[in-house]
Amino acid sequence: MPPAVRRHIVSLKLGPDTVRRTREAVARHLPDAGVSPGSAFADAVLLVTSELVTNVLRHAAHSPVIDVGLTSAAGQLVVSVADAEPRLPELTDSGMRAGLRTVSELAADYDGDISAEPAVDHDGKVVLVRFRMPS
Numbered sequence: 001m002p003p004a005v006r007r008h009i010v011s012l013k014l015g016p017d018t019v020r021r022t023r024e025a026v027a028r029h030l031p032d033a034g035v036s037p038g039s040a041f042a043d044a045v046l047l048v049t050s051e052l053v054t055n056v057l058r059h060a061a062h063s064p065v066i067d068v069g070l071t072s073a074a075g076q077l078v079v080s081v082a083d084a085e086p087r088l089p090e091l092t093d094s095g096m097r098a099g100l101r102t103v104s105e106l107a108a109d110y111d112g113d114i115s116a117e118p119a120v121d122h123d124g125k126v127v128l129v130r131f132r133m134p135s
Contacts, residue, residue, distance in 0.1 A: 005071065008070045039134075049081075060085030063083040069081075
């Protein structure tokens with residue numbers, strides 16, 4: 001029997017309080033995704049989420065909404081942030097700025113990584129951060 005997949009997606013309008021509202025929404029869903037609230041791992045997930053949403057505000061501010069997802073299965077947690085900007089971020093060591101470098105380092109701390117791909121169902125992109133969930 002395949003492991004259960006738990007997925008939570010929240011859509012938020014962009015505005016001055018988007019980072020805070022996204023963190024609150026993700027924090028509410030962490031226990032459902034198998035993440036202990038208040039743990040170092042939960043803190044890392046929330047920081048990654050904040051950095052990704054901040055990047056949307058800086059580089060894709062014309063996006064009317066963002067979709068933020070949490071997907072957990074088979075010992076992995078994936079945080080996804082989709083926006084309406086089709087330009088993919090530069091994810092090389094020399095191309096990443098401080099925010100994405102922080103995201104990449106936090107993912108690596110949990111045997112994970114960061115990637116970006118064109119969105120399937122709209123013009124735009126999805127940035128994905130994968131973590132191995134601590135046992």
